Amino acid sequence: MAVHPKTFRNSFSRIILYLILIGSAVMMIVPFYWSVGTSLKLEQNVYSNPPQWIPNPLTWANYIHVLTRIPFSRYFANSVFVAAVTTLGHVFFDTLAGYTFAKLKFPFRDQIFFVMLLALMVPFQVNLIPLYKIMATLHWTNTYLALIVPNLTSIFGIFLMRQFMMTIPNELLDAARIDGCNEFGVFRKVALPLALPGIATLIIFTFMGTWNDFLWPRIVTNSEKLFTLPVGLAQLQMKNTSNVAQIMAGTVLTALPMIIVFLFMQRQFIEGMTAGALKE
Amino acid sequence: MTAISTSHRLKRSFQRHTLPYMFIIVPMISMIVFLFIPMVVSLWWSLNDYTGLTAAKFVGLNNYIKLITDDKIFIRGLLNTTVFVLLGMSIGPTLGLLTALMLNQNVRFRSIFRTAYYLPVMTSLVVVSTIWVMLYNQNGLFNTILENLGLHKVGWLSNPHVALISVAIASIWQGFGFETVVFLAALQSIPRELYEAAMMDGAGAWAQFRFITLPSLKPVIIFVYIIGIIGSYQVFDQVFVMTDGGPVYSTTTIVYYLFNRFMNHKLGYASAIAYILFAILVIFSYMQMRLTREKA
Numbered sequence: 001m002a003v004h005p006k007t008f009r010n011s012f013s014r015i016i017l018y019l020i021l022i023g024s025a026v027m028m029i030v031p032f033y034w035s036v037g038t039s040l041k042l043e044q045n046v047y048s049n050p051p052q053w054i055p056n057p058l059t060w061a062n063y064i065h066v067l068t069r070i071p072f073s074r075y076f077a078n079s080v081f082v083a084a085v086t087t088l089g090h091v092f093f094d095t096l097a098g099y100t101f102a103k104l105k106f107p108f109r110d111q112i113f114f115v116m117l118l119a120l121m122v123p124f125q126v127n128l129i130p131l132y133k134i135m136a137t138l139h140w141t142n143t144y145l146a147l148i149v150p151n152l153t154s155i156f157g158i159f160l161m162r163q164f165m166m167t168i169p170n171e172l173l174d175a176a177r178i179d180g181c182n183e184f185g186v187f188r189k190v191a192l193p194l195a196l197p198g199i200a201t202l203i204i205f206t207f208m209g210t211w212n213d214f215l216w217p218r219i220v221t222n223s224e225k226l227f228t229l230p231v232g233l234a235q236l237q238m239k240n241t242s243n244v245a246q247i248m249a250g251t252v253l254t255a256l257p258m259i260i261v262f263l264f265m266q267r268q269f270i271e272g273m274t275a276g277a278l279k280e
Numbered sequence: 281m282t283a284i285s286t287s288h289r290l291k292r293s294f295q296r297h298t299l300p301y302m303f304i305i306v307p308m309i310s311m312i313v314f315l316f317i318p319m320v321v322s323l324w325w326s327l328n329d330y331t332g333l334t335a336a337k338f339v340g341l342n343n344y345i346k347l348i349t350d351d352k353i354f355i356r357g358l359l360n361t362t363v364f365v366l367l368g369m370s371i372g373p374t375l376g377l378l379t380a381l382m383l384n385q386n387v388r389f390r391s392i393f394r395t396a397y398y399l400p401v402m403t404s405l406v407v408v409s410t411i412w413v414m415l416y417n418q419n420g421l422f423n424t425i426l427e428n429l430g431l432h433k434v435g436w437l438s439n440p441h442v443a444l445i446s447v448a449i450a451s452i453w454q455g456f457g458f459e460t461v462v463f464l465a466a467l468q469s470i471p472r473e474l475y476e477a478a479m480m481d482g483a484g485a486w487a488q489f490r491f492i493t494l495p496s497l498k499p500v501i502i503f504v505y506i507i508g509i510i511g512s513y514q515v516f517d518q519v520f521v522m523t524d525g526g527p528v529y530s531t532t533t534i535v536y537y538l539f540n541r542f543m544n545h546k547l548g549y550a551s552a553i554a555y556i557l558f559a560i561l562v563i564f565s566y567m568q569m570r571l572t573r574e575k576a
Contacts (some may be wrong), residue, residue: 017382017385017387018387020382021379021382021383021387021393024379024397025392025393025396025397027453028396028397028399028400028453028457029396029399031400031411031412031415031453032399032411034411034414034415034421035410035411035414038414046414047417047419047420047424049419049424049427049428050424050428051421051424051425093306093307093310094307096303096304097303097304097306097307099303100300100303100304101304104299104300104303105300106297106300106301107297109300112304112308116311119311119315119316121561121562121565122315122319122558123510123514123554123557123558123561124514125514125535125538125554125557125558126318126319126322126554126555126557126558127314127315127318127319127322128318128542128554129318129322129325129542129547129550129551129554130317130318130319130321130322130325130551131314131318132542133321133332133547134313134314134317134318150310150314152306152310153306153307153310155307155311158307183299183303184299184303187303208402211404212402212403212404212405212406214404214405214406214516214517214520215516215517215535215539218520219542229404230404230405230406230407230517233406233407233410234406234410234520234521237410237413237521244414244417247410247414248410248411248414250410251407251410251411254404254406254407255403255404255407258402258403258404259399259402259403262398262399262402263395266391266395269398269402270394270398270461270465274461274462274465274466
């Protein structure tokens, strides 16, 4: 029996569709694959022709090098510590402030909030240099304080949490007040649990932003002991003594933690990323 | 009896009027100390000849005038950044929309594809840049493939006519997954009934796209472009890692030059660059406000 022309056309266009999708997905994956592969190669095989798609021989020496000769484990610990403390700060301060702006009435509330919205437009580069001077004056450069304290809260985070807090019905909060809860208790026992999806989004944004941040940590640290992963990696890549296979080992170590977190929390990542765009 | 109610009233008044301020005090102090004061200081420095080492000398608008009329590198940086933004914005969102439209066609394994496109978005720009430096190397994967196809090698990052395009390609690769995911979510929120009604009226695929999909996506399209433009104007990490602004200033961008002046102790001058960047971004933020308000 002959295939109906329309069915044929449909299945043909579906094959084309899948070919394009698979082709572009491969283009997204190959650079990652190539960097993992290179990190497992001997340096003399990095730029070999024909290209080595599978490392031969396979070696862990580059990882051992960056973890022992270059303090990548130290960079790693710094990144974890800075990102964790910063995220904790945001979860507490942004959530509480977001709740306050959404649910409590106080003089000048709307005026203060309006000023904050305007401040949201200011690019970081505008306050970067004086901020560095403040850090230098306080003798905070080359300490964790400079990496953490200016970033413990953000207007964006407060704005995000306010949006989530607005969806909580006032009746629930009033009921808790009538039961004798004080204002902080209302926040902690009623609002906070209800805002958990919002907090998940906040955690993702903050952790990712801090983990990947480069300009600020690059400027306030110049001692290897304080480097975060991106700063350490950029430093490694600029040294002309370092070889490509080692740089790629450092690259994989820098990227892997975020990728693992992402694969486990994909749904929250994508919902968080799209929430802002669709609410506009 | 009265004593109790007075203390009760005091307590209530504290809860009503003082407590809210205590709840926001840390963010407020943080905003004043780390944002507003530096902003004002930066504005003042931009009107001064200031190295950070010696006393500041007031020079009025001289820094701005010099930047715009006399500093060839800055003007080059302004042009480079604009070209980078135009390249990114003409390709990235279009690619994102096309991918989203394809993924929206009842595709199997949609989430696996989405993951693949999204992976670079959450990877740090430094990581993305180090990977692309390797791919772009004179003997790297791209040139090896070109060579094996019998073509000439390209000086991806060493040819001043090509380097900016190479940086833009890597940036588009890094970012278009964000646009894909945002567009896909928007496409899925368009009610099915609209398409069904259109099909009943005999509308073809193109007419459906033109009169249903595109208008429904308009607010998201505006969002994606404005966010993209504002972000791209601040491009720095890629340039720092991949090219250091070279060769011969062909990839020097606004923020890279600002960083460069800052490192050379030209703090007043660098502050003026920051304010020029700010002015450019304000224009786009204002456009976004106008465009989104129109719709409401």
